[in-house]
Amino acid sequence: MTEIKPHGSHFGAFEAVVEGGRLVEARPFARDPFPGSLLQSIPDAVHSAARIDRPYVRAGWLKGERRGSARGGDAFVPVSWDRAIRLVAEESTRIRGEHGHASVLGGSYGWSSAGRYHHARTQLHRFLGLAGGFTAQVTNYSYGAGMTLMPHILGTNEVIQGPVTDWAAIRANARVMLCFGGLPLKNGLITSGGSGAHEYVPLMKAAAEAGLRFVNISPFRGDVAEFLGAEWVPIRPGSDAAMILAMAQVILEAGRQDDDFLARCAVGFAPFAAYLRGETDGVAKTPEWATKLTDVPAETIRRLALEIAATPNMLTATWSIQRAEHGEQPWWALVALAATLGTIGKAGQGVAFGYGSMNGIGTPRHEVPSVAGVSVKNPVGAYIPVARVTELLERPGEILQYNGRDLRLPDIRMIWWGGGNPFHHHQDLGRLLRGWNRADTVVVQEPWWTALARHADIVLPATTSLERNDIGSASRDRFVRAMHQAIAPVGQARNDVDMLADIADALGFRAAFTEQRDEMAWLDHLYGRWRQACAAQGIEVPDFAQFWEQGFVEIPPPATSYTQFAEFRSDPEAHPLNTATGKVEIFCETIARFGYAEVPGHPVWQEPREWLGGSLAQRFPLHMLSFQPFTRLHGQLDVGRVAAANRVQGREPILMHPDDAAARGLADGEVVRVFNDRGAIAAGLRVTEAIRPGVVAMATGAWWNPARPGATDSPCLHGNANVLTQDVGTSRLGQGSAAQSCLVEIARWEGELTPIRVHAPPEGATAP
Numbered sequence: 197m198t199e200i201k202p203h204g205s206h207f208g209a210f211e212a213v214v215e216g217g218r219l220v221e222a223r224p225f226a227r228d229p230f231p232g233s234l235l236q237s238i239p240d241a242v243h244s245a246a247r248i249d250r251p252y253v254r255a256g257w258l259k260g261e262r263r264g265s266a267r268g269g270d271a272f273v274p275v276s277w278d279r280a281i282r283l284v285a286e287e288s289t290r291i292r293g294e295h296g297h298a299s300v301l302g303g304s305y306g307w308s309s310a311g312r313y314h315h316a317r318t319q320l321h322r323f324l325g326l327a328g329g330f331t332a333q334v335t336n337y338s339y340g341a342g343m344t345l346m347p348h349i350l351g352t353n354e355v356i357q358g359p360v361t362d363w364a365a366i367r368a369n370a371r372v373m374l375c376f377g378g379l380p381l382k383n384g385l386i387t388s389g390g391s392g393a394h395e396y397v398p399l400m401k402a403a404a405e406a407g408l409r410f411v412n413i414s415p416f417r418g419d420v421a422e423f424l425g426a427e428w429v430p431i432r433p434g435s436d437a438a439m440i441l442a443m444a445q446v447i448l449e450a451g452r453q454d455d456d457f458l459a460r461c462a463v464g465f466a467p468f469a470a471y472l473r474g475e476t477d478g479v480a481k482t483p484e485w486a487t488k489l490t491d492v493p494a495e496t497i498r499r500l501a502l503e504i505a506a507t508p509n510m511l512t513a514t515w516s517i518q519r520a521e522h523g524e525q526p527w528w529a530l531v532a533l534a535a536t537l538g539t540i541g542k543a544g545q546g547v548a549f550g551y552g553s554m555n556g557i558g559t560p561r562h563e564v565p566s567v568a569g570v571s572v573k574n575p576v577g578a579y580i581p582v583a584r585v586t587e588l589l590e591r592p593g594e595i596l597q598y599n600g601r602d603l604r605l606p607d608i609r610m611i612w613w614g615g616g617n618p619f620h621h622h623q624d625l626g627r628l629l630r631g632w633n634r635a636d637t638v639v640v641q642e643p644w645w646t647a648l649a650r651h652a653d654i655v656l657p658a659t660t661s662l663e664r665n666d667i668g669s670a671s672r673d674r675f676v677r678a679m680h681q682a683i684a685p686v687g688q689a690r691n692d693v694d695m696l697a698d699i700a701d702a703l704g705f706r707a708a709f710t711e712q713r714d715e716m717a718w719l720d721h722l723y724g725r726w727r728q729a730c731a732a733q734g735i736e737v738p739d740f741a742q743f744w745e746q747g748f749v750e751i752p753p754p755a756t757s758y759t760q761f762a763e764f765r766s767d768p769e770a771h772p773l774n775t776a777t778g779k780v781e782i783f784c785e786t787i788a789r790f791g792y793a794e795v796p797g798h799p800v801w802q803e804p805r806e807w808l809g810g811s812l813a814q815r816f817p818l819h820m821l822s823f824q825p826f827t828r829l830h831g832q833l834d835v836g837r838v839a840a841a842n843r844v845q846g847r848e849p850i851l852m853h854p855d856d857a858a859a860r861g862l863a864d865g866e867v868v869r870v871f872n873d874r875g876a877i878a879a880g881l882r883v884t885e886a887i888r889p890g891v892v893a894m895a896t897g898a899w900w901n902p903a904r905p906g907a908t909d910s911p912c913l914h915g916n917a918n919v920l921t922q923d924v925g926t927s928r929l930g931q932g933s934a935a936q937s938c939l940v941e942i943a944r945w946e947g948e949l950t951p952i953r954v955h956a957p958p959e960g961a962t963a964p
């Protein structure tokens with residue numbers, strides 16, 4: 197018998213097709229104009245041999261090994277759910293009693309699954325908050341530097357997260373769009389929270405058909421779809437700020453700046469202009485200056501600058517540009533360039549970030565809230581900017597500078613993660629593991645034997661969304677989606693909420709955690725709150741029963757287009773920005789006062805430590821970009837068929853220019869060794885002219901497979917880029933991830949190359 201249930205995921209909405217209790221197909225939602233390929237991997241992942249079948253405890257931990265033990269090499273011992281819950285409750289009580297609540301790291305950064313109620317991170321925060329609190333993580337890996345900067349200079353993060361100027365406004369008004377980092381189609385496969393419709397491709401296509409010219413300023417030609425017919429400017433990674441500053445210099449020299457806008461709507465143009473002219477440091481930021489840093493010909497920089505001075509334009513950069521050393525600078529420089537042109541708030545023009553970073557950025561939509569879970573306040577005030585996690589583990593008691601504050605780092609004794617994977621998302625994994633091993637106890641809730649679960653002490657098997665009922669909803673999408681349970685839990689897996697409720701019971705606060713609602717009562721409750729919020733905005737949606745029955749609700753798109761900052765532009769006194777001055781801060785007094793030498797009061801060029809222009813490039817002459825995968829969402833779906841079909845001899849592919857391959861005697865399809873001082877990985881070579889010489893690129897998300905499990909310095913046989921990436925903050929202002937600043941060398945793989953093991957259970961564990 198075949199059953200069909202409505203469901204949703206970060207990869208898109210779908211109909212779950214179930215036969216004999218197994219998910220056999222995730223069939224795209226009929227209303228999705230461009231469903232992606234990732235849905236094909238869902239059945240593989242749900243029924244994978246890498247599912248965790250029951251609770252496990254690390255053998256060494258059971259023998260009493262705590263702080264300082266080597267994780268990742270021990271066998272796992274199966275235990276009953278009752279025992280696992282008792283062990284977690286007792287250890288949590290011991291650690292909180294001996295070391296205080298801040299010794300529990302519960303930030304649990306990560307994407308979890310779509311579905312607002314069972315969202316693992318939200319539920320874990322709720323639980324840990326009620327248990328006394330935890331050390332939290334603020335900002336994100338996506339745009340941590342940018343989201344710390346933008347409130348200072350534009351007074352909002354909407355310029356990153358949306359609502360940004362939508363594609364309808366751009367299409368109708370702009371004639372050229374400069375895209376630093378391109379508009380990668382693969383990124384549009386994803387919407388956080390579970391989307392109903394991928395509108396990214398149709399919207400871009402329509403803009404191109406309306407005559408919008410695209411310029412792809414990126415080391416990788418593949419960062420825009422061919423149908424956009426874009427001009428390609430193959431820039432050197434990490435140098436975007438220099439190119440943007442030189443464009444501003446050209447506009448200034450030509451007298452094409454918008455003096456009226458600069459006077460009415462911005463502050464600090466004068467010191468910025470002095471810097472561009474070289475009055476402050478003796479170096480004029482001319483195209484000739486920039487060409488040596490960017491490898492972009494001076495004529496190209498000058499031509500593009502004069503073109504945007506004369507043509508209605510939209511400026512954008514991907515989020516990736518700021519995921520690099522000094523990542524604040526190119527974004528700040530781009531805002532300063534738009535202010536110089538005076539385009540901010542002009543219909544369909546200006547600047548915004550991320551049109552190429554996720555489906556839904558720039559999709560015309562009504563501003564209605566999304567369905568949201570219920571959080572509780574964390575009674576502990578301790579936090580870190582998320583990407584400083586290794587430093588937190590390494591240097592307890594010391595100070596971390598961040599955004600004008602001095603944060604004292606707590607001594608972490610317990611690490612608790614559900615719904616994220618630091619052994620996917622963090623940089624320099626060997627160093628992370630050395631810090632990780634300082635904890636007494638690591639508790640992990642996971643559906644799969646990811647590298648995170650393999651480096652835990654207590655492993656609690658979680659269900660996937662297919663094994664429970666939920667509501668899919670994203671602020672960037674106009675569909676709210678019913679997610680009906682499609683199959684029974686795999687093995688002994690349990691919902692995160694249910695395992696946490698049992699632990700809360702052992703600790704004496706079950707009722708506070710559950711509020712005495714079961715799953716369907718919670719869904720009814722959360723939907724009801726959302727329905728009320730909609731009603732407050734005059735939008736009527738059906739009641740819960742009707743929604744659940746029909747499988748989705750659609751909020752129709754608005755009839756008019758949207759331009760961000762339009763009101764501000766028309767009357768900056770009546771509609772000031774939420775900055776210290778109410779204006780765009782080309783020079784920012786607040787930031788200048790922080791006194792960070794690397795982040796002065798206006799955007800500047802700062803040379804990164806790790807890039808092709810520095811001395812380290814003599815030993816490691818290739819710049820490695822690690823972008824988002826088109827075959828997965830981060831580490832999720834790595835066990836699926838789409839990721840499998842893309843591997844080269846079972847390894848994650850790496851892109852290299854033919855000249856670089858020839859110089860090393862390497863051929864397409866070979867397995868290579870990619871290495872630097874931090875480690876080495878195997879990768880499958882793909883030779884292509886789409887990447888510029890001197891740059892190699894590979895996707896993140898291949899599950900970490902150290903040749904010797906438990907070692908912090910052994911090569912990864914699968915191709916996890918984060919073995920090699922650099923773990924430094926973008927600057928003391930943003931302290932974001934600088935994953936893109938990374939040099940490597942590449943040679944043929946010599947010696948043994950065993951098949952990867954990470955897609956099967958570790959020693960001591962069984963497949964479901």
Ligand SMILES: Nc1nc2c(c(=O)[nH]1)N[C@H]1C(S)=C(S)[C@@H](COP(=O)(O)OP(=O)(O)OC[C@H]3O[C@@H](n4cnc5c(=O)[nH]c(N)nc54)[C@H](O)[C@@H]3O)O[C@H]1N2
Pocket residue numbers: 305306307308309314316337338339519614615616617618620621622641642643644646658659660661692822823824829830831832896917918921935936
């Ligand atoms: N080198 C490099 N590194 C990067 C980046 C880069 O560009 N380059 N990008 C960074 C960015 S932008 C991000 S956002 C991060 C992403 O990093 P993460 O969000 O941590 O990556 P995911 O693999 O999505 O991790 C989610 C985990 O939650 C688990 N999970 C899914 N559903 C459930 C559930 O219902 N319950 C529980 N308990 N667990 C569940 C999944 O199995 C998975 O292991 O990576 C960052 N890392």
Ligand SMILES: Nc1nc2c(c(=O)[nH]1)N[C@H]1C(S)=C(S)[C@@H](COP(=O)(O)OP(=O)(O)OC[C@H]3O[C@@H](n4cnc5c(=O)[nH]c(N)nc54)[C@H](O)[C@@H]3O)O[C@H]1N2
Pocket residue numbers: 337338339376377378380382383384385386413414415416419431432433434435436514515516517520552553554821822823824825826827828829830893936
């Ligand atoms: N399919 C898929 N889509 C995703 C995700 C996924 O895992 N899979 N993850 C989602 C998440 S969490 C996020 S945060 C977004 C991230 O969205 P982004 O950060 O925008 O995505 P990336 O793929 O990391 O980077 C985009 C491109 O920037 C280029 N680039 C890198 N460094 C530089 C540089 O220094 N200068 C210039 N000019 N270009 C550079 C690279 O060629 C790269 O292809 O993607 C989301 N979308």
Ligand SMILES: [Mo]
Pocket residue numbers: 337338339
């Ligand atoms: Mo992200």
